[in-house]
Amino acid sequence: MRTVGGSTEKVVVVGAGLAGLSAAMHLAGRGRVVTVVERGAHPGGRVGRCDVNGYRIDTGPTVLTMPDILDAAFDAVGESLSSRMELRPVEPAYRAAFADGSRIDVHSSPDAMAAEIERLTDRRQADGYLELRRWLSRLYQVEFDGFINANFDSPLSLVTPQLARVIALGGFRRWDTVVNRFITDERLKRLFTFQALYVGVPPQRALAVYAIIAYMDTVSGVHFPTGGVRALPDAMAAAAADAGVQFHYGATISNLERSGGRVRAVVTDTGERFEADAVVLTTELPDTYRLLGRTPRRPTRLRPAPSAVVAHVGCRAVTEQQAGHHNILFGAAWQQTFADIIADGRVMGDPSLLVTRPTASDPTLAPSGRDLLYVLAPAPNTAVGAIDWAATRADYVQHMLDTVRERLPGVGEDAELLHVVDPADWERQGMAAGTPFALAHTFSQTGPFRPANIVRGIDNVVLAGSSTVPGVGVPTAVISGRLAADRVTGIPLLDKRTRAVVT
Numbered sequence: 001m002r003t004v005g006g007s008t009e010k011v012v013v014v015g016a017g018l019a020g021l022s023a024a025m026h027l028a029g030r031g032r033v034v035t036v037v038e039r040g041a042h043p044g045g046r047v048g049r050c051d052v053n054g055y056r057i058d059t060g061p062t063v064l065t066m067p068d069i070l071d072a073a074f075d076a077v078g079e080s081l082s083s084r085m086e087l088r089p090v091e092p093a094y095r096a097a098f099a100d101g102s103r104i105d106v107h108s109s110p111d112a113m114a115a116e117i118e119r120l121t122d123r124r125q126a127d128g129y130l131e132l133r134r135w136l137s138r139l140y141q142v143e144f145d146g147f148i149n150a151n152f153d154s155p156l157s158l159v160t161p162q163l164a165r166v167i168a169l170g171g172f173r174r175w176d177t178v179v180n181r182f183i184t185d186e187r188l189k190r191l192f193t194f195q196a197l198y199v200g201v202p203p204q205r206a207l208a209v210y211a212i213i214a215y216m217d218t219v220s221g222v223h224f225p226t227g228g229v230r231a232l233p234d235a236m237a238a239a240a241a242d243a244g245v246q247f248h249y250g251a252t253i254s255n256l257e258r259s260g261g262r263v264r265a266v267v268t269d270t271g272e273r274f275e276a277d278a279v280v281l282t283t284e285l286p287d288t289y290r291l292l293g294r295t296p297r298r299p300t301r302l303r304p305a306p307s308a309v310v311a312h313v314g315c316r317a318v319t320e321q322q323a324g325h326h327n328i329l330f331g332a333a334w335q336q337t338f339a340d341i342i343a344d345g346r347v348m349g350d351p352s353l354l355v356t357r358p359t360a361s362d363p364t365l366a367p368s369g370r371d372l373l374y375v376l377a378p379a380p381n382t383a384v385g386a387i388d389w390a391a392t393r394a395d396y397v398q399h400m401l402d403t404v405r406e407r408l409p410g411v412g413e414d415a416e417l418l419h420v421v422d423p424a425d426w427e428r429q430g431m432a433a434g435t436p437f438a439l440a441h442t443f444s445q446t447g448p449f450r451p452a453n454i455v456r457g458i459d460n461v462v463l464a465g466s467s468t469v470p471g472v473g474v475p476t477a478v479i480s481g482r483l484a485a486d487r488v489t490g491i492p493l494l495d496k497r498t499r500a501v502v503t
Helices: 018-029 067-075 110-120 123-148 161-168 175-180 186-191 208-220 231-242 285-292 334-343 389-407 423-428 474-489
Strands: 010-014 033-037 049-052 055-058 087-090 094-097 103-106 222-225 246-248 253-259 262-268 273-275 278-281 307-316 326-329 353-356 370-379 416-421 461-463
Touching: 010 018, 010 273, 018 033, 018 067, 018 231, 018 278, 018 474, 049 416, 055 307, 055 370, 055 416, 067 231, 067 474, 094 186, 103 110, 103 186, 110 123, 110 186, 123 161, 123 208, 175 186, 175 208, 231 246, 253 285, 278 285, 278 474, 307 389, 307 423, 326 389, 334 370, 353 389, 370 389, 389 416, 389 423, 416 423, 461 474
Parallel strands: 010 033, 010 278, 033 246, 094 326, 278 461
Antiparallel strands: 049 055, 087 222, 094 103, 253 262, 262 273, 307 370, 307 416, 326 353, 353 370
């Protein structure tokens, strides 16, 4: 594995999102002097926040999975996730409502989920689910160390014993095709393939290796922190600070001061200068290439993932029977949804929506007697869509909320619109093509074919975040920070007696 040569004693991490925080924690735990420079007023990056009228809103991700991956970052500085924050399981993980009026709860318990599937369909489908669950678990076990949790220096890095096992499991077949081997009910198939929206590829074209996202959601289980998702970056930053990491907020990087093939200092727009032996950049891809003064040449153009319109709504409190924590509302035209937003660049004709009610797990996020809703509609990014969001946003958001009230009766009454983010807003925040989901996970943007976390011609800069390896999502962002740390220090050894990192 290629690593940064020369001294790496002083490391500057640009960006205090999850990837930057993870990198800082791992580097500090390995004895580096770490400085984090963040343009915002608080940690989190895409885990944004906006407080309105007594509502505490998370404007970024709402689904947390794989807490063991989060815990590894805290372990790097001698702490644990549980010592810094309270993380509760969300049960059921999801509630799904379909256009035909049927509903199903998604459980991480195999027995509970099999019983729920048998109630909705029949025993054959329930048995198929159990087989699918075993396949997903095997896929994750084989794929994690060899692909997700690894740095790649070239496509040849893929040629490992794990690759043969992934191929044997069908990982390079189509996601939808593999799932259809186990379950055939169209509603159930949606539950185990809708995650393809996150990777930006229809399930009929997405590689089955990405079905591990369904493993994270439906097998590993979904969690939610007390205080909202923002509690995670707050806890990570606090643990990093206690480990000696220095944080500078409200500092926007304007320049990387270079000498030959190395960056010697990071300079802010106010002229503040931070000397560095190594730099970890977690900036948005356009900013990264601007700072580096180069755009890597690729045989194919980078393809961004679809975007989303997100509306945050306060409403009259509802019961657990009316809405769970995470609710997926599937439209009838499911196949057309992908064509609308990915190929045709238009909003969904028959919306499928994610409706999250964080107050189901933490009522303090809203004023007494009220609930907080996060309503997400997948939408075309600005590279394929030509939508005038300034002119159409109000009507489209109203259509989203009308759809919620129609499909979840009693939910969204006495609504107050608190905050809206559309693709044009994401683009103004510096996100390429106006998408918070970064690059689509096509084959040419997977593993060693994804933009690498090392930059040829610059010896001591490493990248981290959702646009590089391993990809999009909270667990993968945290892993990305650790992979960047490995590039700086090399993979550390572990003292078998003390379990301490040896660098």
